[in-house]
Amino acid sequence: MDNELDTKLHNRDIKPTAMRQLVLEVLTEQTTAISLPELENIFHNADKSTLYRTLKTFEEKKLIHSIDDGSGSMKYALCQEKCDCLPQDLHVHFVCSICQKTFCLNEIPVPTINLPIDFTLESVNMVIKGICSNCN
Amino acid sequence: MDNELDTKLHNRDIKPTAMRQLVLEVLTEQTTAISLPELENIFHNADKSTLYRTLKTFEEKKLIHSIDDGSGSMKYALCQEKCDCLPQDLHVHFVCSICQKTFCLNEIPVPTINLPIDFTLESVNMVIKGICSNCN
């Protein structure tokens, strides 16, 4: 339907089913990351496992990335166009202890760390907890 | 019993019950962080909720800190003597994608981040995933 979304799906090698278009649309509208339970609330008629597998597919194809923000439910947000989720693509996340929203700080790359000898890096999850600009 | 452990408990204002002494002993022996399910395996005769509440107490009193390493179960490790779990006390953690062990990199403080305007910081969880020295 919407060519914007279909192009995004196509670019990431994901077949554009109705469900996927709808989920991608919702993900696109968000300014903060969203969880599977939240998605279930939005699509109260859609099936949990379908939504679950949609997110898994999106993540595998690097259309979205997941953030373990310590809230108990994984959060998901769109990747940048050229993102491959490699260490150099990663950014810092922020979770507000008041409104509970999880922000992608896309402009803040995760800092480089000098690991101890013989430790090799694959990825980094850096989540800052605090109070966001809306709640401050 | 063991005065080392009792002193540690006393310093953190925790009454030294038998259960707590045993759990602290196990925590002290570990070189990597440990989860509640793992603790249940070690104390196969102890009750889950008692262990759970023991960890909660330890964490409240800042005898231990918790690490959400993305494995699905929270990991726990002893705090340094003078640790108050304030931002300046925090260190980086490392989880091995082969042996699944979670390491405290006590010598690596979490990097300082310049947050966007009106965002204020409370704490940071920085977990690096990769391969540890034992598995490399």
Place this chain on the structure above:
DNA sequence: TACTATTTGCAACCGAGTTGCACAAACTTT
């Protein structure tokens, strides 16, 4: 059209974490 691969819906399940409640143990007050 007939066949095959992919996606979806449903139900059941898993495991980590959490809670209410009764009993036990420790600590206080008389």
Place this chain on the structure above:
DNA sequence: AAAGTTTGTGCAACTCGGTTGCAAATAGTA
């Protein structure tokens, strides 16, 4: 010491996010 109070423990039940097997539906292909 006895009685009363606070704290800790054990058990059972439960919540909830996540996950899976399987059959029906849909899409893609020959």
